Amino acid sequence: MLMSALPTLAELEHHDEFAARHLGPNEAEERQMLSAIGAASRQALIEAVVPRAIARPQPMQLPAPVPEHQALAELRAIAAKNRTLRSFIGQGYHGTRTPTVVLRNVLENPAWYTAYTPYQAEISQGRLEALVNFQTMIAELTGMAIANASMLDEATAVAEAMTLAKRSVRAKSDTIRVAGDCHPQTIEVLRTRAEPLGLAVDVRPFATLADDGEFFAVVAQYPATDGTVHDLPALADAVHAKQASFVVAADLLALTLLVPPGEFGADIAVGTTQRFGVPMAAGGPHAAYLACRDEYKRAMPGRLVGVSVDVHGRPAYRLALQTREQHIRREKATSNICTAQVLPAVLASMYAVYHGPAGLKRIAQRIAAYAAALAAGLRAMGLEVLTEAGFDTVAVELGERADAVMARALADGANLRRLSATRVAAALDETTSRADIADLWRWFAPEGATLPSLDEFERGVEPLLPEALRRSSAFLTHPVFNSHHSETEMLRYLRRLSDQDLALDRTMIPLGSCTMKLNATSEMIPITWPEFANLHPFAPRDQLAGVWEMNDQLCAWLAQATGYAGISLQPNAGSQGEYAGLLAIRGWHASRGDAKRDLCLIPESAHGTNPASAQMAGLSVVVVKCDANGSVDLADLEAKCVQHAERLACVMITYPSTYGVFEPGVKQLCEIVHRHGGRVYVDGANMNALVGLAAPGEFGGDVSHLNLHKTFCIPHGGGGPGVGPVCVVADLVPFLPGHGDAGAPVGAVSAAPLGNAGVLPISWMYVRMMGADGLRQATETAILSANYVAARLAPHYDIHYSGGIAGIAGGGVAHECILDLRPLKETSGVSAEDVAKRLIDYGFHAPTLSFPVPGTLMVEPTESEPLVELDRFCDAMIAIRAEIAQVESGAWPREDNPLKHAPHTAEALLAAEWPHAYAREEAAYPVPALRRHKYWSPVGRVDNVWGDRNLSCSCPPLADYA
Numbered sequence: 001m002l003m004s005a006l007p008t009l010a011e012l013e014h015h016d017e018f019a020a021r022h023l024g025p026n027e028a029e030e031r032q033m034l035s036a037i038g039a040a041s042r043q044a045l046i047e048a049v050v051p052r053a054i055a056r057p058q059p060m061q062l063p064a065p066v067p068e069h070q071a072l073a074e075l076r077a078i079a080a081k082n083r084t085l086r087s088f089i090g091q092g093y094h095g096t097r098t099p100t101v102v103l104r105n106v107l108e109n110p111a112w113y114t115a116y117t118p119y120q121a122e123i124s125q126g127r128l129e130a131l132v133n134f135q136t137m138i139a140e141l142t143g144m145a146i147a148n149a150s151m152l153d154e155a156t157a158v159a160e161a162m163t164l165a166k167r168s169v170r171a172k173s174d175t176i177r178v179a180g181d182c183h184p185q186t187i188e189v190l191r192t193r194a195e196p197l198g199l200a201v202d203v204r205p206f207a208t209l210a211d212d213g214e215f216f217a218v219v220a221q222y223p224a225t226d227g228t229v230h231d232l233p234a235l236a237d238a239v240h241a242k243q244a245s246f247v248v249a250a251d252l253l254a255l256t257l258l259v260p261p262g263e264f265g266a267d268i269a270v271g272t273t274q275r276f277g278v279p280m281a282a283g284g285p286h287a288a289y290l291a292c293r294d295e296y297k298r299a300m301p302g303r304l305v306g307v308s309v310d311v312h313g314r315p316a317y318r319l320a321l322q323t324r325e326q327h328i329r330r331e332k333a334t335s336n337i338c339t340a341q342v343l344p345a346v347l348a349s350m351y352a353v354y355h356g357p358a359g360l361k362r363i364a365q366r367i368a369a370y371a372a373a374l375a376a377g378l379r380a381m382g383l384e385v386l387t388e389a390g391f392d393t394v395a396v397e398l399g400e401r402a403d404a405v406m407a408r409a410l411a412d413g414a415n416l417r418r419l420s421a422t423r424v425a426a427a428l429d430e431t432t433s434r435a436d437i438a439d440l441w442r443w444f445a446p447e448g449a450t451l452p453s454l455d456e457f458e459r460g461v462e463p464l465l466p467e468a469l470r471r472s473s474a475f476l477t478h479p480v481f482n483s484h485h486s487e488t489e490m491l492r493y494l495r496r497l498s499d500q501d502l503a504l505d506r507t508m509i510p511l512g513s514c515t516m517k518l519n520a521t522s523e524m525i526p527i528t529w530p531e532f533a534n535l536h537p538f539a540p541r542d543q544l545a546g547v548w549e550m551n552d553q554l555c556a557w558l559a560q561a562t563g564y565a566g567i568s569l570q571p572n573a574g575s576q577g578e579y580a581g582l583l584a585i586r587g588w589h590a591s592r593g594d595a596k597r598d599l600c601l602i603p604e605s606a607h608g609t610n611p612a613s614a615q616m617a618g619l620s621v622v623v624v625k626c627d628a629n630g631s632v633d634l635a636d637l638e639a640k641c642v643q644h645a646e647r648l649a650c651v652m653i654t655y656p657s658t659y660g661v662f663e664p665g666v667k668q669l670c671e672i673v674h675r676h677g678g679r680v681y682v683d684g685a686n687m688n689a690l691v692g693l694a695a696p697g698e699f700g701g702d703v704s705h706l707n708l709h710k711t712f713c714i715p716h717g718g719g720g721p722g723v724g725p726v727c728v729v730a731d732l733v734p735f736l737p738g739h740g741d742a743g744a745p746v747g748a749v750s751a752a753p754l755g756n757a758g759v760l761p762i763s764w765m766y767v768r769m770m771g772a773d774g775l776r777q778a779t780e781t782a783i784l785s786a787n788y789v790a791a792r793l794a795p796h797y798d799i800h801y802s803g804g805i806a807g808i809a810g811g812g813v814a815h816e817c818i819l820d821l822r823p824l825k826e827t828s829g830v831s832a833e834d835v836a837k838r839l840i841d842y843g844f845h846a847p848t849l850s851f852p853v854p855g856t857l858m859v860e861p862t863e864s865e866p867l868v869e870l871d872r873f874c875d876a877m878i879a880i881r882a883e884i885a886q887v888e889s890g891a892w893p894r895e896d897n898p899l900k901h902a903p904h905t906a907e908a909l910l911a912a913e914w915p916h917a918y919a920r921e922e923a924a925y926p927v928p929a930l931r932r933h934k935y936w937s938p939v940g941r942v943d944n945v946w947g948d949r950n951l952s953c954s955c956p957p958l959a960d961y962a
């Protein structure tokens with residue numbers, strides 16, 4: 001028989017592998033890169049760079065990878081194990097309809113979801129405008145002076161409000177009074193957060209909140225978790241008489257009809273924006289909000305977007321008051337939040353833009369009308385309706401019939417809220433229909449009752465909204481909320497905003513420490529499947545079987561990647577994982593009668609979230625010195641261990657270090673700390689340099705967090721959502737965060753048991769499609785790419801690394817490299833920031849600026865960038881170096897050159913007058929390729945100082961743009 005002209009079946013099948021799509025360079029390109037570095041092979045490179053002492057003895061044990069369509073089919077089968085019942089549970093999570101124009105053009109659009117946190121304001125004007133809309137929406141709906149650009153979830157937002165209040169009030173007490181009818185998950189998270197800070201949470205009946213006694217703040221829910229709308233205005237004076245702070249956790253949709261907290265004296269308003277078009281998704285991601293009175297603004301947690309001006313005097317947005325944040329303030333920061341919930345915040349803001357004030361009000365009125373009809377019908381059947389004043393939720397006292405009513409609803413595919421042994425509530429939402437009301441009456445109906453008909457209520461019933469608390473003030477009056485109500489206009493508004501921004505769909509984003517890698521389409525597709533999106537986090541556990549199966553598999557796979565024994569996916573950002581991990585260490589010490597161990601050693605090169613998290617966990621921070629390579633000074637570490645022997649709780653290191661170096665002494669470091677009775681926290685943000693090569697749980701770490709939004713492909717979303725799993729060795733497993741578990745040593749750290757459950761399919765798909773080999777290749781390619789960039793740029797820039805590049809003798813870099821621009825500042829006056837801004841003219845997002853070393857750029861190319869893009873970046877950096885040389889030689893003045901005036905807007909370049917010492921072409925087209933393909937910065941360089949001096953955080957008047 002003739003041999004077939006076709007390749008073998010195995011070869012043909014191999015072609016479907018996802019890894020080849022995820023990795024940028026192909027085999028030929030890899031050889032070219034190795035040769036540029038001077039390494040014989042990829043293996044030789046890895047052996048030269050990764051210390052032998054930490055190399056993992058065994059490869060990861062993961063299921064063999066499957067192609068994209070097959071992984072999707074597998075996950076769909078797991079998703080099918082979820083049961084998406086109609087939800088009347090409420091408790092902070094409600095059914096909602098994501099406008100499809102927003103679903104497709106924001107949530108499913110890489111121009112939005114692959115963007116980075118808007119630290120480079122000029123290339124982020126679109127998402128910054130969306131966030132200013134968000135802040136405006138929150139401030140106006142709550143009636144407060146100022147709102148930030150999103151918190152992680154409602155429960156943690158209340159906890160942040162607690163510390164904000166503590167920082168801001170004159171009352172000396174350490175007690176916070178909390179209404180017992182706040183959402184239970186809020187109370188639990190508040191307790192977790194209060195304890196290490198030495199604050200007491202006094203949960204008491206609403207009616208006794210203002211009773212005699214001392215307290216620094218009062219928290220009430222509006223409406224309460226059972227749906228009751230309390231007379232909160234009556235409480236405000238009593239709280240203020242104690243010089244305490246009044247915190248109101250308010251439902252945003254209810255505020256379209258109810259007097260907002262800002263109008264009755266609340267100091268802080270918090271809550272979730274979930275029901276503004278963001279699916280429940282088994283608990284998240286959703287943007288929570290925090291708004292406060294003007295006097296509190298400098299003590300606010302989280303990110304704040306403000307309006308400033310650019311060099312041409314045009315309005316421009318940028319992040320405001322950044323000096324509050326952990327990057328600068330370390331353990332004195334106002335919170336540890338770094339990654340937040342930007343994409344969900346954008347979704348919620350666009351829901352308000354699309355519906356406008358009238359549309360929102362109509363949605364709320366429909367819900368209120370249904371709720372009033374529901375209550376009236378239930379009463380007509382002789383039931384004891386408990387809700388006198390309410391908005392969307394009706395609670396009923398059922399006595400012994402409670403079980404039966406719950407069961408009847410369940411049998412018809414619906415979940416009600418069980419308030420107590422005898423009480424059941426139903427929370428209505430945007431998706432509630434007439435048929436739902438009829439069903440609810442049927443489920444609640446006593447034996448033999450005549451069922452009411454909605455026709456009886458057609459001409460309206462008196463709403464449950466109390467007369468005195470009905471809102472009369474206007475909200476969302478700005479044109480942005482009153483212009484985009486047709487789909488055509490909405491579509492174009494979304495496109496206009498995203499066109500202003502540079503995201504991964506246009507260019508590499510070489511941000512060191514942030515790992516801006518591919519977010520593959522197949523990874524993203526499952527997150528909007530209804531089987532995942534339409535799940536209430538507190539539905540009966542069996543209805544979430546698919547979510548838990550996905551959780552268990554992902555935890556097992558991440559345990560393989562990290563070498564740890566136990567993992568919790570509950571923390572919804574890296575910072576929250578740090579916090580949970582430190583609580584585990586603290587809880588473990590306490591369980592051994594060692595509660596006096598309250599001190600955390602942190603190297604000076606650490607990321608700002610580390611000290612900020614330590615502070616929140618009640619640990620004092622002692623800084624450990626680093627050497628010139630950024631490696632921990634082991635002698636100093638040992639000296640501090642000895643000096644603080646009794647109080648040592650742990651050390652917090654990053655590995656590879658924040659300098660992108662595999663510190664060879666890491667095992668020794670762990671050994672020193674262990675010898676002195678401390679535990680080792682390994683910040684896992686740099687896991688992209690380790691997966692498959694080394695596991696922190698094996699080389700001495702006791703606890704790590706991962707950033708699934710870095711290493712495991714969850715997109716950055718313009719600054720969130722994230723997932724920050726906390727991973728621990730065996731003896732710390734009992735100290736992982738609980739959720740509603742009585743007697744657990746560590747309580748909940750997030751509102752939902754699985755935190756941002758809705759984005760876990762992304763990481764699941766990534767691991768499932770890559771397999772052990774693919775993941776290791778990704779790590780190796782990330783290291784290869786970083787060393788290639790370092791090798792190409794080494795002749796032009798000073799590179800911070802542990803050894804010589806040529807042949808990698810004694811070094812090379814890990815997965816990122818630091819370019820030191822400080823010497824150039826001396827010779828040319830050009831700063832790292834100037835280079836970052838000049839890169840915009842070349843069409844690039846800047847690398848990480850001035851972290852971990854001021855005056856440097858840290859480049860992390862990741863494994864996903866093809867060689868052509870790595871080269872485009874290196875060529876740009878080399879061309880920029882030549883521009884700096886022009887300044888050094890005096891050809892261009894120090895103050896008038898394309899670097900100092902970057903980025904250049906089209907408007908500035910087209911101005912009749914061109915007063916500069918360099919040509920317009922040199923400014924706009926420094927390399928020929930830009931003539932065919934050019935990103936135009938919508939604004940010139942943004943003035944940060946002006947914005948902080950003239951702080952304004954809501955939509956600017958349109959006249960500003962005239």
Ligand SMILES: *Cc1c(COP(=O)(O)O)cnc(C)c1O
Nearest residue numbers: 338339513573574575607685722
């Ligand atoms: C990103 C990062 C963090 C914080 O993670 P978030 O998810 O942004 O909260 C902590 N440490 C290091 C080294 C990081 O790069």
